[in-house]
Amino acid sequence: MRTPIAYFLLLSGTLFALGTMGVLIRKNALLIFMSVELQLNAVNLALVAFSRLNGNLDGQVLAFFSMVVAAAEVVVGLAIIVAVYRRSQSVDVDEARSLRW
Amino acid sequence: MVSTLAAELAPLTDVSGILPLLWLVPLLPLVAAAVNLFLGKRLGRFAGWLAVAAVAASFLIALLAVRQLMGFSGEERLYVLHLFDWIAVGSFNVGVTLRLDALSATMILVVTGIGLLIHIYAIGYMHGDPRYGRFFAYMNLFVFFMLMLVLGANFLILYLGWEGVGMCSYLLIGFWFEKTLNANAAKKAFVTTRIGDTAMLIGIAMIVMKFGTLNFDVVFGTANSVLSKGAATTIALLLFAGAVGKSAQMPLHVWLPDAMAGPTPVSALIHAATMVTAGVYLVLRAHVLFEVSGVALVVVTVVGLITMLYAATCALGQDDLKRVLAYSTISQLGYMFIAAGLRAYALALFMLVAHAFYKGLMFLAAGSVMHGMHEETDMKQMGGLIRRMPLTGVTFLVGAVSLAAVPPFSGFFAKDAILEVANQTGHQWVYVLGTVGAVISAAYMGRLVFLTLFGRPRSEAAERAHESPLVMTVPLVLLALGAFALGLLIQRTPEGSFTQWIEPLLGAVPKGPLGLPTTIFIAIATVVSVGALAATWVIYASGRVDWMALRVRLASLQRLFERGWYIDDAYATVLVAPGKAAAAILAFRFDAGFIDGVVNSVGGGTRRLASVGRKIQTGYVRTYALALFVGAVGILVYVGLRL
Amino acid sequence: MPLDNVIFWVFAPISVASAIAMLTRRNAVHAALFLIVNFFTIAVMYLLLDAPFLFAVQIIVYAGAIMVLFLFVIMLLGVDRTEASGERLFGMRTMAGVLVAAFILEIFFALRAGIGFATRAPGGFEAVNAPANTQALAKVLFSQYFFPFEVTSVLLIIAAIAAMVLANRRVRAVTQAELEAHQAAVADEGVPTEVLAP
Numbered sequence: 001m002r003t004p005i006a007y008f009l010l011l012s013g014t015l016f017a018l019g020t021m022g023v024l025i026r027k028n029a030l031l032i033f034m035s036v037e038l039q040l041n042a043v044n045l046a047l048v049a050f051s052r053l054n055g056n057l058d059g060q061v062l063a064f065f066s067m068v069v070a071a072a073e074v075v076v077g078l079a080i081i082v083a084v085y086r087r088s089q090s091v092d093v094d095e096a097r098s099l100r101w
Numbered sequence: 102m103v104s105t106l107a108a109e110l111a112p113l114t115d116v117s118g119i120l121p122l123l124w125l126v127p128l129l130p131l132v133a134a135a136v137n138l139f140l141g142k143r144l145g146r147f148a149g150w151l152a153v154a155a156v157a158a159s160f161l162i163a164l165l166a167v168r169q170l171m172g173f174s175g176e177e178r179l180y181v182l183h184l185f186d187w188i189a190v191g192s193f194n195v196g197v198t199l200r201l202d203a204l205s206a207t208m209i210l211v212v213t214g215i216g217l218l219i220h221i222y223a224i225g226y227m228h229g230d231p232r233y234g235r236f237f238a239y240m241n242l243f244v245f246f247m248l249m250l251v252l253g254a255n256f257l258i259l260y261l262g263w264e265g266v267g268m269c270s271y272l273l274i275g276f277w278f279e280k281t282l283n284a285n286a287a288k289k290a291f292v293t294t295r296i297g298d299t300a301m302l303i304g305i306a307m308i309v310m311k312f313g314t315l316n317f318d319v320v321f322g323t324a325n326s327v328l329s330k331g332a333a334t335t336i337a338l339l340l341f342a343g344a345v346g347k348s349a350q351m352p353l354h355v356w357l358p359d360a361m362a363g364p365t366p367v368s369a370l371i372h373a374a375t376m377v378t379a380g381v382y383l384v385l386r387a388h389v390l391f392e393v394s395g396v397a398l399v400v401v402t403v404v405g406l407i408t409m410l411y412a413a414t415c416a417l418g419q420d421d422l423k424r425v426l427a428y429s430t431i432s433q434l435g436y437m438f439i440a441a442g443l444r445a446y447a448l449a450l451f452m453l454v455a456h457a458f459y460k461g462l463m464f465l466a467a468g469s470v471m472h473g474m475h476e477e478t479d480m481k482q483m484g485g486l487i488r489r490m491p492l493t494g495v496t497f498l499v500g501a502v503s504l505a506a507v508p509p510f511s512g513f514f515a516k517d518a519i520l521e522v523a524n525q526t527g528h529q530w531v532y533v534l535g536t537v538g539a540v541i542s543a544a545y546m547g548r549l550v551f552l553t554l555f556g557r558p559r560s561e562a563a564e565r566a567h568e569s570p571l572v573m574t575v576p577l578v579l580l581a582l583g584a585f586a587l588g589l590l591i592q593r594t595p596e597g598s599f600t601q602w603i604e605p606l607l608g609a610v611p612k613g614p615l616g617l618p619t620t621i622f623i624a625i626a627t628v629v630s631v632g633a634l635a636a637t638w639v640i641y642a643s644g645r646v647d648w649m650a651l652r653v654r655l656a657s658l659q660r661l662f663e664r665g666w667y668i669d670d671a672y673a674t675v676l677v678a679p680g681k682a683a684a685a686i687l688a689f690r691f692d693a694g695f696i697d698g699v700v701n702s703v704g705g706g707t708r709r710l711a712s713v714g715r716k717i718q719t720g721y722v723r724t725y726a727l728a729l730f731v732g733a734v735g736i737l738v739y740v741g742l743r744l
Numbered sequence: 745m746p747l748d749n750v751i752f753w754v755f756a757p758i759s760v761a762s763a764i765a766m767l768t769r770r771n772a773v774h775a776a777l778f779l780i781v782n783f784f785t786i787a788v789m790y791l792l793l794d795a796p797f798l799f800a801v802q803i804i805v806y807a808g809a810i811m812v813l814f815l816f817v818i819m820l821l822g823v824d825r826t827e828a829s830g831e832r833l834f835g836m837r838t839m840a841g842v843l844v845a846a847f848i849l850e851i852f853f854a855l856r857a858g859i860g861f862a863t864r865a866p867g868g869f870e871a872v873n874a875p876a877n878t879q880a881l882a883k884v885l886f887s888q889y890f891f892p893f894e895v896t897s898v899l900l901i902i903a904a905i906a907a908m909v910l911a912n913r914r915v916r917a918v919t920q921a922e923l924e925a926h927q928a929a930v931a932d933e934g935v936p937t938e939v940l941a942p
Contacts, residue, residue, distance in 0.1 A: 002746040004864055006855045008789065011756050013851030015782075017844040018763045023726050024840040025831075030772055030818055034779050037810065038763060041786050044798075052793045052865050055872060057884045060795050064881070065889075067805055068896045072903035074810045078817045079910035085821055086913070093722050094832055100720025721833060727840070734843055737850045744857065 008049040015042035029081050029091045033074070040070050112181040112318075113173065119165040123182050123199050126163050126209060127248040129155045134241035141234020149224040152237035156220050156244055160213035167206040175605035178203055181254055188257075195315055200254035203606045207450060208251035208382060211457050215374045216244050218576035222465050223366035225572035226472065236276060240370065243269035247375050251382060256305045256315040259383070263301070263347070266376045267294050273371060274363035283362040290356040297346020297353055301383075304339030307332070321389040328393055337390045337397035340383060341404075348380030348434045350408045355669045357431055361423040365468030368423060373430050373464050374457035381437045381453055385446050385607060392444070402442025406534055409435025411666065413541035417548065418662025422467050422478045425549050428665075429504065430460055432542060439531060440519040446607040447600040448522060451592050452515035454599075458587060459503040459512055462580035466497035469573055470553060473566040480552045482563060487554040489566045492574045494554045496581040501550045503584040505543035507630045508623065514588030517626045518595040524616035532616075536629060543630045547637030555642035748792050759785035772818045776811060783807045794869050797878045 019042060022035025044063040051059025085091055113120075133155030141148045170178055180201040188195040201209075220240060227236050243266060250262025268291075275287030305315065311327055312320050324333065344350070349357035349372075360372055371377070384391065384401060391397040412432035419425045433456050440449035471478055473490050487494030503510035506517055516539060523531040558564045568574070592599040595610050604610075616622070640646045652659055664670065759782055766778040787802040831837055855861065873880050885893060 002749050002864060003752045003792070004861055006859055006861045006863065007752065007756070008793065009855055009859075010851060011759065011789070014760055014848055015763055015786075017847045017851075018760070018767060020726075020730055020847070021840050021844045022767045024723055024730065025767065025837060027723075028772060030814065030821070031775055034766065034775060034814060037806075038766070038779065038782065041783065041806070044802075045786055045789055048790055048793050048795050048798060051795070052869065053859070053863075055866060055869060057872060057880055060798055060881060061884055061889050063795075063798060064801065064885070065892060065896055067801060069899065071805055071810055072896075072899050074813055075903045075907045076910070078813055079907040082817060082820065083910050091821055096722070097720030099718070101715040101718045719833075723836065724833060727836065727843075730843055731839075734846055734850070737847070737854075741850055741854055741857075 005049055005053050009046055012042045012046040012049065015039075015045070027092050027094055029084075029093050032093065033077055033081070037070065037074070040066060112179045113177060116169075116180060118169050119162060120169050120180050120201070121182065122162060123166055123180070123201055123252070124184055126159045126166070126213070127199075127245050127252060129159050129162075130241040130248070131245040134238045134245060137234045137238035137241065141232075141238055144234055146233070148234035148237050149220075149227070152241050153217065153220045153224065155241055156213055156217045159244070159248070160210075160217050163206075163209045163213050166201060167210060170201055170203075170206055171602075178605060192313060193309070195255055195257045197258060198254035198316075199252045199258075200317065201252065203603050204382070204385060204450065205251045207454060207603070208378075209248055211378075211454055212244060212247050212251065212375050215457050215461050215580070216370055218579055219366050219370045219374070219461060219465065222369075222468070222573050222576040223364075225570050226366055226468055227364065232276070236273075236364070239269055239272045239276070240366070243273065243371060243376075247379070250379055254317055256308060256317070256320075259386070260302070260305060263298065263343070263379065266371070266379065267291060267298065267347070270294075270360070270371050270376055273367040274360045276364055276367065277362075280362075286356075286359040286362040290360050293353050293356040294346040297343045300339045301343025301346075304336050304343070307336050307339065311336070317386070321387070324389045324393050328390070330394060330396075333390055333394035334396050337387065337394045338400060340387055340390070341397060341401060344380030344383045344438075345404065346380075347383075348377045348438070349431050350380070350404055350434065350438065351411060352668075354408065354412070354431050355665070355672060358424050358427045358665065361421070361427050365423070365464055365471065368426075369461045369464035369468070372427065373460035377430060377434060378437075378453050378457070381434065381441065381449060384438065384441045385450060388441070388444075388446055388607060391441075398442045398444065400442075401438050402528075402531065405435040405438030405442060406531060407435075408432070409439065409538045410534060410541070413538050413545065415662050415665050416545040417541060418659045420480055420663070422470065422480055422483075422549070422553065423464070425480075425545060426460070426463055426467060429542070429545065430456075432538065433460065433504070436516055436519060436535070436538075439535065440522070443519070443522055443526065443528065443531070443611065444608070445519060445522045445595070445610045447603040447610055448515070448518045448595060450603055450607070451599050452519065455503070455511040455515040455584070455587050458580055459500040459510075459584035462496060462577060462584050463500040463504070465573070465577055465580065466493050466500060469493040469569040469577065470497070470566075472569050472573070474562045477560075477562050480549070482560040483553040483558070484556045484560075484563050485554070485558040486563060486566055489558075489563075490568045492568060493577065496574075496577040497554065498550055499581040500584050501546045502634075505546045505630050505634055506539055506626065507543075507634070508627055509589055510585055511583070511588035513626070513630075514592050514597075517623070518592070520626070521595060521616070521619070521622055522611060524622065525613035526611050527613060527615050529616075536625070539626070540629050540633050543633035544637055547634040548641055551638055551640075551642035555638075556644065751788065752792060755785045755788045759789070773815065776814050776818060780807050780811050783811070793865075794873060795877060797881055 016039050019035045019037075019039035022038065023032050026032050026035065044066050047059040047063040047066070049059075051057060051063075081091060084096075088095060130152075133151050137144065137148050137152060144151065166180075170180060182199040182201070184197040184199065186194065186196045220237070223236070223240065227233055230236060246262045246265025246269060248262070250259055250266060253259040253262060271287045271291040274290055275284045278284045278287070308320060309315060311332060312323065314320065328336070346353040357372060357377070361368055391401065409432045412428045412435065416425050416428035416432065419428060433452070437449045437452050437456070440446070440452060470483070470486060470490065470493060473486070473493070474483060477483070487498075499510070503512035506513040506515075508514075520532055520535045520539070523529075523535060558566075591597060595612075600610055617625070640648050640651070661667070762778045762781040762785065766775045766782065769775040769778065783802060783806045787799045787807075790796075790799040790802060
């Protein structure tokens with residue numbers, strides 16, 4: 001493979017930053033959650049890139065585990081979003097601001 | 102000449118008999134005070150008899166102890182009883198040690214004996230008071246402290262007693278504290294004596310600095326070698342300042358006339374017989390320091406002289422029965438200090454004892470008069486009481502004549518011995534002024550007696566006056582016997598048996614070749630006293646002189662005397678008012694305003710800070726995420742820059 | 745031009761573009777679909793990095809399971825629900841933009857200072873991946889990383905149970921009074937703030 005590893009890592013960093021942007025800007029809870037998934041994927045990409053760089057499979061294993069955990073997390077997170085929606089009929093995170101000064 | 106005889110006394114050791122039980126003498130009143138404090142309400146009338154029993158037991162033990170002490174020869178009459186160590190720091194040791202020598206023996210007999218009679222009297226006087234038990238608790242507590250004062254073998258125990266009697270005096274003067282007047286009088290007494298006490302404490306501190314110990318034997322034994330004249334003068338004058346406060350000499354005398362607001366037994370015990378004599382006791386005890394200084398003795402005499410004359414004039418102008426006696430006490434104490442200043446310590450002590458008898462008697466009799474007149478104290482309302490209250494009247498008369506120093510009453514042997522010593526040792530100005538004072542003393546006593554006891558009753562209360570119960574009159578009789586006969590019994594001349602009893606401890610009475618022969622001296626003294634009494638008889642009791650008109654004509658003079666030459670008013674303007682103003686500024690502007698303001702502004706500042714700081718909790722999840730991200734980026738930048 | 749270079753330079757922009765598109769869509773379903781595109785491109789990246797197993801798993805798990813779940817929930821909660829356009833918090837968009845730009849720049853500089861833009865993937869990876877990536881992974885997974893493997897399986901069970909508990913809705917008969925009150929509330933305020941309680 002001829003592409004320098006650094007480009008993969010730069011791509012990973014860009015995707016991570018864009019995922020953070022999504023967390024900060026979007027108001028829909030589901031869309032925020034999807035941005036978090038984007039962040040996780042970016043990190044997975046970085047892990048695999050480093051694994052390739054270092055010449056062992058540790059990074060790939062870790063990325064694998066990361067995917068599993070992300071799956072579990074999505075399940076629970078979506079269940080929570082549904083439960084909150086049932087209570088307040090809204091998925092706007094800005095609506096939940098009673099814990100303030 | 103410095104008296105070093107105190108150091109030559111060797112303390113008795115290995116003594117059996119009653120002397121080792123000396124500690125019971127102060128302890129019994131203390132225990133009775135504690136019982137009365139906690140159980141007084143429940144004991145009811147019994148509280149008074151318990152107090153009397155405690156003092157009586159103390160008196161008995163004291164009597165036996167002194168009798169045992171008298172059995173030893175002059176050089177051996179010193180018993181020291183060490184109870185326990187109190188302070189032991191490095192090389193500085195102070196113990197609770199009692200010391201019985203001729204001086205303290207005399208004092209404890211006076212305190213317990215006359216105290217006993219006054220306690221018995223108080224049972225009748227305070228009958229029906231709602232805080233009966235508390236009264237007797239305070240009285241017993243006072244007796245305890247006074248005994249510790251005179252029995253102490255070092256300056257710390259003396260100071261303990263000193264402060265204790267001050268506190269008890271406060272409690273007892275203000276016993277009827279529901280009336281603001283009484284509470285103020287108590288406060289005034291305490292604060293005024295405090296001034297003296299503070300000076301005394303500084304003096305005691307200096308003693309510690311110079312000697313490294315507070316033990317009487319060590320201090321007085323080595324004073325001559327350790328102290329320079331200047332140091333001795335300073336210490337002696339500081340101690341004397343304490344005496345001035347406690348014994349109501351000028352300029353700290355203003356509390357005693359106002360202290361008459363307290364119950365009469367209190368006035369008799371504390372302000373006639375015992376507490377006010379503590380100052381004299383102190384000077385006698387520490388006479389070595391005064392003698393090393395020399396100047397201090399002169400100061401003592403001068404203060405005593407001025408106070409004596411001043412108070413005598415003031416007594417002449419009072420209308421209130423007890424206030425006459427108060428100023429009289431101040432004046433008589435002046436005589437005692439004159440004697441001490443002339444180094445006639447034994448005579449000062451004898452006058453102390455005689456004064457305890459006749460002044461205590463007069464206060465109790467005055468209380469009896471007030472009792473019969475339904476608490477009236479204005480002499481202008483009295484008159485002719487001797488027919489209605491014969492026992493009270495006669496004993497009152499005995500006391501007055503004794504104070505006026507008419508022979509052969511005890512007051513004569515006391516006062517005139519002092520004047521004789523002054524005369525013979527060349528202090529003629531002391532003799533002359535002392536005689537003038539004696540004339541005025543006889544005059545105010547005569548006025549007192551003749552206005553109250555003789556003439557026509559001037560008010561309805563006087564007409565219907567009645568005699569007091571036995572429990573009050575019996576002590577009067579006993580005290581009157583003492584007031585009459587004490588001089589004849591133990592001190593017929595300045596070198597009588599009493600002087601010889603005291604001599605090994607306090608030194609001989611100075612004698613001199615100068616002055617008048619004794620017979621002429623006695624003649625002059627008798628003439629002036631009797632003459633003054635006769636003059637006042639004519640003015641006040643015989644009916645031939647309209648003393649009311651005379652009083653109106655001399656109104657401004659009378660008011661000058663009555664107001665104590667306006668000294669009290671001067672203090673109020675110069676000292677008290679600025680003090681109160683300063684206190685008000687400190688309390689309200691500085692403490693409440695500034696300090697509280699600082700503290701409150703700390704709280705206020707915290708609140709303001711918090712109200713700004715809490716805006717961080719916006720409630721929006723996204724702002725929290727932003728904060729996280731900002732932190733992450735910040736850390737990255739920091740790490741990146743460092744690398 | 746080597747093949748992997750070409751593939752990289754084709755799919756990397758697609759990846760970034762689809763991410764940006766996901767961020768800017770109003771419609772939730774559109775955003776989810778763009779995310780799926782992104783996942784595909786990342787899978788291709790895995791392939792380029794000699795991780796064929798992960799390439800497959802990425803597509804199966806992420807695009808196939810997780811995004812399906814997402815789409816279920818989006819549909820459940822109202823597929824035509826669009827997000828309000830205004831930004832309530834002052835300066836949030838600007839701040840976010842600035843920070844993102846700063847972040848990317850930092851990564852750039854860190855890479856330049858670290859491994860550098862010239863380092864290529866070292867050779868000899870075929871030995872690691874012998875006989876094939878899947879078998880090699882299995883060898884590592886079931887020996888060295890056995891404990892985390894078991895723990896994650898427990899984690900999955902827990903997640904499933906949690907989801908069942910959280911989403912469970914106990915059914916009970918709604919009383920006539922509650923029904924009328926609920927209808928009145930709907931009529932008054934439009935959107936009811938409190939659903940009929942379970």
